[in-house]
Amino acid sequence: MGCTTSISKIYTVGRRKKTISIPETVVFVPSMRVPVRSDLQRTLRGLIPPDVADKLSSLRNQIVLVAEETVFAGGSAVTELMRVLEEYYSVLLGLTKNEYGLEELVEFKWKNLEGGLQETNVANSWFELLSIVHMMAVLTLSEANSLLIPKDHSGSGERTVSADFKRDAVELLLKASGYLEFCVRDVLAHLRPDIKRRFPKDLQEGVLEAMSIQALGQGTELQLSLAVESQKATLSVKRRLACEQMSYFSQAHYCLSGCDMSHGYGKKHLLFIKWKYLEAKAAAYYYHGLILDKGNEPSCHVSAVCCFLAAEELLADSKKVFLSFCLAVPVTRAPPLCDAMKHLHQKIPDIALKKSQMYGYLLEQEKSLQVLPDLPEFQLSLRPDDYQLPEIHPAWNNETWENQCQTLKEHLRDGEDETETE
Numbered sequence: 001m002g003c004t005t006s007i008s009k010i011y012t013v014g015r016r017k018k019t020i021s022i023p024e025t026v027v028f029v030p031s032m033r034v035p036v037r038s039d040l041q042r043t044l045r046g047l048i049p050p051d052v053a054d055k056l057s058s059l060r061n062q063i064v065l066v067a068e069e070t071v072f073a074g075g076s077a078v079t080e081l082m083r084v085l086e087e088y089y090s091v092l093l094g095l096t097k098n099e100y101g102l103e104e105l106v107e108f109k110w111k112n113l114e115g116g117l118q119e120t121n122v123a124n125s126w127f128e129l130l131s132i133v134h135m136m137a138v139l140t141l142s143e144a145n146s147l148l149i150p151k152d153h154s155g156s157g158e159r160t161v162s163a164d165f166k167r168d169a170v171e172l173l174l175k176a177s178g179y180l181e182f183c184v185r186d187v188l189a190h191l192r193p194d195i196k197r198r199f200p201k202d203l204q205e206g207v208l209e210a211m212s213i214q215a216l217g218q219g220t221e222l223q224l225s226l227a228v229e230s231q232k233a234t235l236s237v238k239r240r241l242a243c244e245q246m247s248y249f250s251q252a253h254y255c256l257s258g259c260d261m262s263h264g265y266g267k268k269h270l271l272f273i274k275w276k277y278l279e280a281k282a283a284a285y286y287y288h289g290l291i292l293d294k295g296n297e298p299s300c301h302v303s304a305v306c307c308f309l310a311a312e313e314l315l316a317d318s319k320k321v322f323l324s325f326c327l328a329v330p331v332t333r334a335p336p337l338c339d340a341m342k343h344l345h346q347k348i349p350d351i352a353l354k355k356s357q358m359y360g361y362l363l364e365q366e367k368s369l370q371v372l373p374d375l376p377e378f379q380l381s382l383r384p385d386d387y388q389l390p391e392i393h394p395a396w397n398n399e400t401w402e403n404q405c406q407t408l409k410e411h412l413r414d415g416e417d418e419t420e421t422e
Helices: 040-044 050-073 076-096 125-148 163-190 205-229 235-258 264-292 298-327 339-358 360-365 399-421
Strands: 006-013 016-023 033-035 108-112 119-122
Touching (some): 033 125, 050 076, 076 125, 125 163, 125 205, 163 205, 205 264, 235 264, 264 339, 298 360
Antiparallel strands (some): 006 016, 108 119
16 A cells, blocks of 8 residues: 555465565555556547657656556655656646547546556546546655654664654645545546546545545644644643544545445445544543543543543544454554554553542442533644646647647548538
């Protein structure tokens, strides 16, 4: 799942050695889809200037080459792939212009690198544009995941993630969210329902929208982690961040409610959202309980204990869902607990036991007060980065193309006349 650190096991099958790589997952990364090599020049010959056709074909083939051979190497390979994607994107925009009449002349082929390499063929340039931006989002999420895989910086065997890496990962998550929001807001509107019905399941509108919101939720989770490490962050700040994170994952789950998630990867996606939602809710009740426990009234302490016990139960449920997520295909593993969640996994069971013993007599006396309080609602603070279409490549604006475009229009009109005559 993306550019990740992985653990490998080697075993022998007959005389050949086979390596199984199980990647670590902090950020959920959709399965990678890559373009399939095709001869764009032959399809577009005589319809657009040769230099534009050559550029389109050359850049797309570069994407195929770099994606299939080096995308999982991370680092400079991902940087180079993003550069080629953005350059190809600006040239591709010319095929989407209505005045050129080229929108549905080229069949674009893509395949999924996981799940049997299924191919999708769609003759629409907006589908190609959607696939390109989706790929940019997946690469960006992969980069964020790579930053958050703990490393042993000290040589002591304890793996950690620096605060700077977390901040950089938040920026990447906001960027990925912006790419996905752009797909939903500005690209899908140009595609007819009959075309969208042929899309692979990871390009369903609800899935794209869920991934965009989910990235914001994971960005908020990192902000909570930074707050836990900070001595200046108050309980109110931590509670607000946990509640916001819970809201993001609740919204993401709602977006998937109308989608077909019956396939293997869809089930894993749902489990990830449920896992993160339960963790966030446990954190929210824990911090809410700490704030309530500062009150002087017996009812405050009873409500606080209810919060701590709920947090403990939610955390136990999240562990079960987490295990199911890791075992769901494709199998993944999570890095060791660190920072915010390590703190919560230690603190929540301890304080639930301590406070329930301390206020056990109140729980007996005030049974009518044993009601789990509602969590406060907060305005969500993170927003996707605003992604806009790049400028169309200058090759589409030259005089040669304008003459070619006029010739094409006349050619298409002649074709219509011949059809009417027949």
